[in-house]
Amino acid sequence: MSPRPAFASSASDIDRLVAGVRAGERALLARAITLAESKRPDHQRAARTLVQELLPATGKAMRVGITGAPGVGKSTTIDALGSYLTGLGHKVAVLAVDPSSARTGGSILGDKTRMARLSADPNAFIRPSPSAGTLGGVAAKTRETMLICEAAGYDVMLVETVGIGQSETAVADMTDMFLALMLPGAGDELQGIKKGLVELADMIAVNKADGDNLPRARTAAAEYRAALHILSPRSPNWQVPVVTYSAYTGDGLAALWNKVVEHRDTMTKTGELAARRRDQQVKWMWSMVEDRMRTRIASDPALAAELPRIESDVADGRLSPAVAVDQIFASLGW
Template sequence: MRPRFSSQQYIDGVLSGDRLLLSRAITLIESRLATDQVLAQDVLAAVAPHTGRSVRVGITGVPGVGKSTFIESFGLHLIGEGHRLAVLAVDPTSQRSGGSLLGDKTRMEQLSMNPQAYIRPTPAGDSLGGVAHRTRETMLLCEAAGFDVILIETVGVGQSETLVHGMVDFFLLLMLAGAGDELQGMKRGIMELADALAITKADADNRQAANRAQAEYQNALHLFPPTGTGWFPPVLTCSALTGEGIGEVWTMIQSHQQKGEQQGFRAQRRQEQQITWFRTYLRQRLEHHFFAQPGMAEQLQQAEAAVKTGELLPVQAVERLLRK
């Protein structure tokens, strides 16, 4: 068993940029042990004044779009411009075995070996809400450790996208050209969340298809209601293989951040995210408190048995549990 560090050791290690202590601190906040959670909150409270100064970017896309390849090329470009980069990737968890791949370091080989980059996969587990909570705290630790750009990669198109959108400054949607009916292949709700779209693999024989897809998506986005910020989501093309268009993606993100600073919608977005985090965590704690009450397991079994036999409707069973 590893020796337990004091809260001050974690704090000093994170603030000095010690990667080992940063990893151990993240493991601490992911722990479900009550003693670890108390220690984790002490650490987070101490490093909080040193957070909030990074650019937080969420990246998602359809399966096969090349998210990891894009992130590696994009990350190396950022490091070349003098940035320190943290990549937080939510990995899918098997519902049968409970295991997860956690393969981001093998998919981003060059980036993972760069001393200016830090890659941390997070297993999704059985609760996306739990992942959102842990990812927010991990993001704060990385900011306190001196990483000024945080990339959050999602597992794919689904509920995780909405959660990630609620914790980043910029949400980038990667799309693939020439893969069939593009406009029908992406949920409208995900496109409405995006601050920009990037058509990947725009090289060699796929370049013309990427240009066509770019025009199609630009036309489609004009049908969506305005965001109210004055920012219209652009559609870019890029190639992680050749590096073409990668720099333009970062320039576009910087332009969005500058406009957000000037018009105030960046600060407003972060304030709304803090409230969302507060409410989400409150619901999680109330749920945990409810199920942890003495005798609740037996009462749940009785209620479920009554629902199975039709003795009680689900609504009646829930109301009876709440009254008890």
């Protein structure tokens, strides 16, 4: 017997995937996400139909972005927080945005032993970042995965940014709340603010607030609270809280999640949550337009022959970037 294909893209196949995802069947959920991540043109067309069919069942989940420097304990935090949430009756999906995955051979989430409890939890679903190579490509696939998971009944999305720099902005632009994890006593409290990370945050959480570290965690939290007073808040309706917790012992996780729920309630009552999501949808659309244009440019054989010359002329100062763009679009007939 020949092996069953990972997925197909006929109308009946899409109908079966839609029904399976809506029913919460994990195997069909994984196949639907694989379809959305595929780079084959026919699969991409099928994935667009799939997501459109699932759209009415999306939008009800709490979407939380999580970031933090290496060593801050993101995986341990997500494992502990996710397990706490499934214990409360939630269904949790963990997704990643890692633009470096194509170079490094996979997302940090690929090693599910980092989230031992959650990876074995029937009410949790962990999906590594797709190896799309570019931030825009990874972010677009992660957004589609998020919608598919929501349609499957997952009511909490934990979206981890594994990369650096713009990936943090990308995650902030696809979630309702952006959580920045910090370490106590690392000497980088004010430096973190200078980097602009904290200005994206809807909440700051200082990890490793346990044992001998507890006084240092409280001191770091106080420094962040003081520094936040001189920064413009991301939202006029929300004062960014700073909490301490321990991913190791679980202390403070309940208070942390209560702040997430409070943020959700506040943003919903003021109408800002709906406005933020509308803006995110439009940004997503234009991001996909840009990705489609890049794909079109890269796949044009005539332009492919001309691009090395154009790039060389721009690099050597013989051609201005503006004129080079004119030549590229002229070659495409645009």
